[in-house]
Amino acid sequence: GAVVSQHPSWVICKSGTSVKIECRSLDFQATTMFWYRQFPKQSLMLMATSNEGSKATYEQGVEKDKFLINHASLTLSTLTVTSAHPEDSSFYICSARTGLQETQYFGPGTRLLVL
Amino acid sequence: KNEVEQSPQNLTAQEGEFITINCSYSVGISALHWLQQHPGGGIVSLFMLSSGKKKHGRLIATINIQEKHSSLHITASHPRDSAVYICAVRFFNYQLIWGAGTKLIIKP
Numbered sequence: 470g471a472v473v474s475q476h477p478s479w480v481i482c483k484s485g486t487s488v489k490i491e492c493r494s495l496d497f498q499a500t501t502m503f504w505y506r507q508f509p510k511q512s513l514m515l516m517a518t519s520n521e522g523s524k525a526t527y528e529q530g531v532e533k534d535k536f537l538i539n540h541a542s543l544t545l546s547t548l549t550v551t552s553a554h555p556e557d558s559s560f561y562i563c564s565a566r567t568g569l570q571e572t573q574y575f576g577p578g579t580r581l582l583v584l
Numbered sequence: 585k586n587e588v589e590q591s592p593q594n595l596t597a598q599e600g601e602f603i604t605i606n607c608s609y610s611v612g613i614s615a616l617h618w619l620q621q622h623p624g625g626g627i628v629s630l631f632m633l634s635s636g637k638k639k640h641g642r643l644i645a646t647i648n649i650q651e652k653h654s655s656l657h658i659t660a661s662h663p664r665d666s667a668v669y670i671c672a673v674r675f676f677n678y679q680l681i682w683g684a685g686t687k688l689i690i691k692p
Binding site for chain 2: 512515564575
């Protein structure tokens, strides 16, 4: 089946630094990738949708200058949390789909802790 | 307004019981997803429905378009089924809204 990987699986960083999270589709071409975040005991929140080769579409309330998304190829999307602060500590999950299919394949998630 | 409601919020049951989790939505949709999130955070897509019923192993998902309602059933529940189950709805205006999730605990 379709596999999506994320790297790193967890990261601890100092406040003010930038963190890059990678999302890869391993055995299919991901024309669309989604980035979510999840706070403890809360549901997933869609942050942005990115189509390969295009600028990401951010959901209302998500700072595009803080959460930089790049989807430069059909198998890789990156989320960069710039100048991270403790309130950015969260669980970040990506998902990917191909073409017009509805099914999304989820990555295992990345736990970010900003000290 | 696009809305998704999931119930119950928490559910504890004994091993072997038949489990039902419900998801209701406000207006017409193009697809509804059921997902399972394990305690470690990993998410597995269980079903995608636009009509009718789907079955995979002990899991059954149904959707009633007229009533704007979907159910996820687990037969012969097992402790390893303990997880958070989430429904997500894709509305015709392409908006994707997630339910709050149902935390399921199956006791041995």
